[in-house]
Amino acid sequence: MSSEYIVSPSQIEPKLTTVWDSLQGTGKTRACLFNLIIYTQNNKRVDYLYSVAQKVISKFPSRVIFVTIDEEVPKETLKTSVSVISSESELNPTACDLINILLSMQNRERAPFMILPHIITDLPVYLLWADDPSKNDPVSQKLERLATRVIFDSESTDSLLCFAKAVLNHKKSSGSDIADLNWARIEGWRQLLTETFKGADKLAALKNLSQITLHYNCLETKFFCHTKIQALYLQGWIARQMGWTFSASRKQQNSSLITYKTQDHSVQVELKPKQITAMAPGRILEVDLLCKDGELFHFSRSQEDPHIINIHHSTPTLCQLPMQFIFDRYESGQSLVKEIFHHGTSSHFFSLLQWLSSLKGLDIA
Amino acid sequence: MTKPTPHPLEEPGHQQRILEPCILVIFGATGDLTARKLFPAIYNLKREGLLPTNFACVGFARREKSHEDFRKEMKEAVSEFSRVKPLEDSVWNALESKIYYHTSSFDDKQGYASFKTFLETLDLQLGTKGNRVFYLSTQPSYFPVIIENLHLSKLMYDFSTTKDKWSRVIIEKPFGHDSDSAHKLQTELLKHLSEEQIFRIDHYLGKETVQNLLAFRFSNAIFESLWNNRYIDHVQITAAEEIGIGTRGKFYEEEGLVRDFIQNHMMQLLSLVAMEPPHNLSADAVRDEKVKVLECISPFSETTFTTHAIRGQYGPGFISGESVKGYREEENVAKDSNVETYAALKLFIDNWRWDGVPFYLRGGKRLPKRATEIAVVFKTAPGKLFHAAKANIESNVLAIRIQPNEGMSLKMNCKVPGPQNIIQPVKMDFRYGAFFGCAPPEAYERLICDCIYGDSTLFARQDEVFNSWRILTPLLQHWESEKEKPFPNYPAGSWGPQSSDEFMQREGRSWRLL
Numbered sequence: 001m002s003s004e005y006i007v008s009p010s011q012i013e014p015k016l017t018t019v020w021d022s023l024q025g026t027g028k029t030r031a032c033l034f035n036l037i038i039y040t041q042n043n044k045r046v047d048y049l050y051s052v053a054q055k056v057i058s059k060f061p062s063r064v065i066f067v068t069i070d071e072e073v074p075k076e077t078l079k080t081s082v083s084v085i086s087s088e089s090e091l092n093p094t095a096c097d098l099i100n101i102l103l104s105m106q107n108r109e110r111a112p113f114m115i116l117p118h119i120i121t122d123l124p125v126y127l128l129w130a131d132d133p134s135k136n137d138p139v140s141q142k143l144e145r146l147a148t149r150v151i152f153d154s155e156s157t158d159s160l161l162c163f164a165k166a167v168l169n170h171k172k173s174s175g176s177d178i179a180d181l182n183w184a185r186i187e188g189w190r191q192l193l194t195e196t197f198k199g200a201d202k203l204a205a206l207k208n209l210s211q212i213t214l215h216y217n218c219l220e221t222k223f224f225c226h227t228k229i230q231a232l233y234l235q236g237w238i239a240r241q242m243g244w245t246f247s248a249s250r251k252q253q254n255s256s257l258i259t260y261k262t263q264d265h266s267v268q269v270e271l272k273p274k275q276i277t278a279m280a281p282g283r284i285l286e287v288d289l290l291c292k293d294g295e296l297f298h299f300s301r302s303q304e305d306p307h308i309i310n311i312h313h314s315t316p317t318l319c320q321l322p323m324q325f326i327f328d329r330y331e332s333g334q335s336l337v338k339e340i341f342h343h344g345t346s347s348h349f350f351s352l353l354q355w356l357s358s359l360k361g362l363d364i365a
Numbered sequence: 366m367t368k369p370t371p372h373p374l375e376e377p378g379h380q381q382r383i384l385e386p387c388i389l390v391i392f393g394a395t396g397d398l399t400a401r402k403l404f405p406a407i408y409n410l411k412r413e414g415l416l417p418t419n420f421a422c423v424g425f426a427r428r429e430k431s432h433e434d435f436r437k438e439m440k441e442a443v444s445e446f447s448r449v450k451p452l453e454d455s456v457w458n459a460l461e462s463k464i465y466y467h468t469s470s471f472d473d474k475q476g477y478a479s480f481k482t483f484l485e486t487l488d489l490q491l492g493t494k495g496n497r498v499f500y501l502s503t504q505p506s507y508f509p510v511i512i513e514n515l516h517l518s519k520l521m522y523d524f525s526t527t528k529d530k531w532s533r534v535i536i537e538k539p540f541g542h543d544s545d546s547a548h549k550l551q552t553e554l555l556k557h558l559s560e561e562q563i564f565r566i567d568h569y570l571g572k573e574t575v576q577n578l579l580a581f582r583f584s585n586a587i588f589e590s591l592w593n594n595r596y597i598d599h600v601q602i603t604a605a606e607e608i609g610i611g612t613r614g615k616f617y618e619e620e621g622l623v624r625d626f627i628q629n630h631m632m633q634l635l636s637l638v639a640m641e642p643p644h645n646l647s648a649d650a651v652r653d654e655k656v657k658v659l660e661c662i663s664p665f666s667e668t669t670f671t672t673h674a675i676r677g678q679y680g681p682g683f684i685s686g687e688s689v690k691g692y693r694e695e696e697n698v699a700k701d702s703n704v705e706t707y708a709a710l711k712l713f714i715d716n717w718r719w720d721g722v723p724f725y726l727r728g729g730k731r732l733p734k735r736a737t738e739i740a741v742v743f744k745t746a747p748g749k750l751f752h753a754a755k756a757n758i759e760s761n762v763l764a765i766r767i768q769p770n771e772g773m774s775l776k777m778n779c780k781v782p783g784p785q786n787i788i789q790p791v792k793m794d795f796r797y798g799a800f801f802g803c804a805p806p807e808a809y810e811r812l813i814c815d816c817i818y819g820d821s822t823l824f825a826r827q828d829e830v831f832n833s834w835r836i837l838t839p840l841l842q843h844w845e846s847e848k849e850k851p852f853p854n855y856p857a858g859s860w861g862p863q864s865s866d867e868f869m870q871r872e873g874r875s876w877r878l879l
Contacts, residue, residue: 029799061800094799188414194374195383195418199494203372241373305455311418313492321490324459326414348376 004083004100009114015082016097023095028086031061031094034123037115039143040130042070042102045155048223049130052181053098058087061094063120067101069108077104080114112142124148127176132156134166144174149345154182154229155282164356177345182229182282183352188327189234189284190348192309195325196297206242208291211268215286218273224281228256228271231284235269237348240355265292279306299325384817385531386419387496388484392471392511393503394424394435398537400442402568403502406809408443411460412453413806415814419492421463425480427470435466448807463491471507477518484520495530498816502537509553516557524559535564535816538629539620540825543841544834551827560827564816569630569737570823571808571815573797574771578637578739579651581765581773588763589642591743592718598760599723601740601877602634605732607684609857610706614697621704623676623837626728632659632833633825634767635724638739639714648822652829659832661716665840669711674840677707677862679731680853689731689857703850706730709865711872712836727865727876731857736879737767746778751788759790762877771805772796 007015020030036056038049046068053064064085070077079102086095101114119125127147131137134157144150150170157163171178197206216231235258239246244260244267251257258269274285283306289297294316302308302324311323375383389407391399410416424435440461444452467483469476488495499515501508512534515521522532534554541547554563569575582589591597604626610617617625636655643650665674680691692698692706707729714724743761751758762776774794781787797805815823854862860876869875 029796031800033800190374191383191414192418194372197374198372198383198385206374238374243373302455308455308459318489320419320492321462323418323420323463323491325418326411326456326459346376 004081006079006081009078009080012080012082012099012118016084016099019082019084023084027093028084028095029093030084030096032063032096032120032123033060034062034148035065035119035125036062036128037065037067037125037143037147038128038130039067039111039139040069042068042072044222045130049128052128054085054088057085057094057096058089058092061096062126063097063099063118063123065099065101065115065118067103067111067115069103069105069111071105073102073104075104075106077102078107078110078114079103108137108139111139112146115143115146119146126151128181129153130156132158132163132166133170134159134162140170141173144170144176147174147176149177149179150174151179151181154180155224155226157226160229160232161356161359164353168353168357171345171350178350179345180349183233183346183349185282186230186234186237186284188309188325189287190237192299192311192325192327193238193287196311205291205295205297206289207262208293208295209242209267209289210265210292211270211288211290212238213270213272213286213288213290214284215272215274217276217279217281217283217285219275219277219279219281221281227273227282230282231271233352234284234287235271236356237352239267239269240352241348246359276303278303382814382818384415384417384814385496386417386491386493387498387817388487388491388493389420389422389498389500389813389817390425390484391422391500391502392425392507393501394466395426395428395430396502398502399424400439401446402807402809403500403813404439405443405447406807406813408447408452408457408460409449409806410810410814412449412456413810415810417817419494421465421487421491421493422460423465423467423484423487425467425469427468429468430466432464432466436461436464439464471503472510472514474514474517477514477520481518481520497530497532498535498813499532500535500813505537505539505541505550508536508550512554512557521557521562524562531562531819533562533564533816533819534558535566535812537566539624540565540629540830541834542620542624544831544838547830547834551831561821563827564812564821565825565827565830566812567629567633567825568808568812569633569767570825571810571812572767572771573805574765574767575634575637576811576823578634578765579646582638583642592741594718594720594722596743597722598742598744599725599874600635600638601725601727601742602631602638602738603740603877603879604631604728604737605735605860605879606730607732607735607858609679609689609731610692610695610698612696614695617692617706618698618702618704621841622706622728622730623708623841627708627710627726628833628837629825629830631726631728632836633829634739635712635726636829638741639719639724641718646822648820648824651822652826656826656828656832658714658716659829659836661714661719662712662832662836663715664836664838665843670840670843673711675707675709675862675865675868676705676844676850677729677854677865678702678704678850678852679706679729679855679857682731682857682859684731684733684858691853691857692730693853701849703844703847703852705844707732707855707861707865709861709868710840723872725869725874725876727861729861732860733858734879735769738877738879739765739767740877741765742874751778751786758788764877770796770798772798 005015040049081100083098084095085098099118103111125147126149127143128151130153133152152167154163167178197203212235214231214235218227239260244262247259247261249258256271260267285301287299296314298312300310302310307327309325313320391403407422467480501511541550636658639658640654643654678692693700693702709727712724741763745758745760758778765773772795774792776790776792778788779791781789812823
């Protein structure tokens, strides 16, 4: 990253041009495939959001406009700065513009007006809305209208059901495509389960599931405290796609239990917390899928390399040799990019949100 | 026909493709291609999570070797040749235990019988469900022998009757030596295989920029409307290599450059540039259109042998300041060899769109640099508006760089700032690396993955191969019948024989200086 230059709002573009002129001969190419607006209240997650932006631009260069609303600064605060950010890999020749906008809470309605002149024409606009969408922020509607796609962060919410309802409302009002960082984070698991249950025999096993046990990393950090969401998403996705009906849920001492009904039997889902300091919070660590006839699929994340999932498949009469599945290297950046850039709104995600928002009695989310 | 019920967990168009479990068998596993290309590709697919979870790779070759020896060799090869370095131990360890080796000669029936038992054991242990990809990385003369033995040992399934498992065969080029031998080989293969099971690999088609040709042409309306004889003057397709023939002397003495480069890679590029839009992106729709292009090209004949084709052979010269030997001094090459290491051809596509537009194909070894490019040269602007001012009006050129520096550029004319009407050509440039940062995957990665998935779009179909041979075989036969040529006729490190430049001058054009 180049030095950060504090400039007046009118000098944002001229200063960026000067910075780029000074970088001539360094082998860096100014590149931009889309506009990425990140909007957040100043809180503990700002650093994390910067790291997400960094990972996104490593894969797909973009103009990042980072808007922070700070309740604690004087009410007249309106501060803008520019810098050039590049991929962490020295082999990557691209670099991109970063425009930082810091506003006091009283000034936050100025945000859309500050952003508008700096949107690069003809390129898509992705809005990463890092705050709880169920809180009624007057800026959100204005920014969502600009956006090709809005990426929410369910980590910001205290209630997944409220989150689901709020996101659906936003989609309805803005018409933009939507995504969620936690949904993106479980893409590898969705891919793995889809592949595992491909084929008629495996699909039959999936239909015969009687018990699902998910272990997730309950470690909380300054960035993450809602660590159950990815596990909830994954089980909810399976249930929704398999057409199961929600029956009941309850918390017990060390876990959460959800019961579903299929056409001819019930499925018990258990979410078990486990604390692993070496792994990112909220990550799904292990998944056990047990069928009525005793067939078992056991998936566990390698502790040495969290990208590797060890798979054990056994039936009462046969035990296969263990297999490994490899997730993408840079989960947050790469899978986010896959979600937001390559595809529209995931139909599975949309239908999961609809399903979640219609649930009554799920008291563990 | 009823549509198959979609898998409930699969999200069409959103998730990555779901690959079925399988075993990849490499025949000729001790060869260079396996070490340099295939295993690095398999490793990178594993690294990217693009191999099926239930997967194994088995090397099949004559040389006596244990599983452990083979794993060790492949680990060294991947460390050296993988596009991503250094080798990641966790990825390699996950792959290594699924790598096996089977010793047998290609014609030993016993060897195939024990191989079948071995694969069936792996199926049970690894859940690979009997699905097979057989990669024939051997000399073409072994293709029929291997296929027949696979059939006899029931390792090759009948495509039309076996529905619960599949077997596919990847065949390396060259597919035949000429028109007759290509047909003969196909007849041999079809005794035991159906066309749907045959994947003729041409690694050019696995390159991102080549795949982008379809996207570029058919997702950008502005270019497609100019893509015809009304606006295009000619097309130049160049495949230049600075390396010589290296250790491939024996191969080159039998094949030469036209068979090595032009009959496959360059004819594929030509058909992608010139094809009509397919009605969808299915393998057959795309390949149907490519074949139509080739069908519109007349084969070389007495009247075009000398007017539409130039050939050359490199002599000693300099590459990157270092002296290098001539072709005839290379290992396993005859001192009086008449084999071409350079060829330039002019072809016409006799259809509505391309009538009268020459397509120039130029390929060569020991040229000044490695560069593969398609250049679409447009007609000059009509009228004399700027010509009167002796302005430097040049043709617009759309150049699509296949390798290296993948990307494209558009040359156009622009007024130089100032009081005079001076026109200067400028270039608008797009480089993949400048926009998409990361290195694109190797062609073999994409193609192996496609074959496991059963998508043959990026593989050559039989009629493409036959048509390509139909066009070129008369020329090759004519050249073979000619008496000694005044070879070498270009020094290594130059852009080919002088006759090639003169040929273009006679056309009122010139080769692009790459």
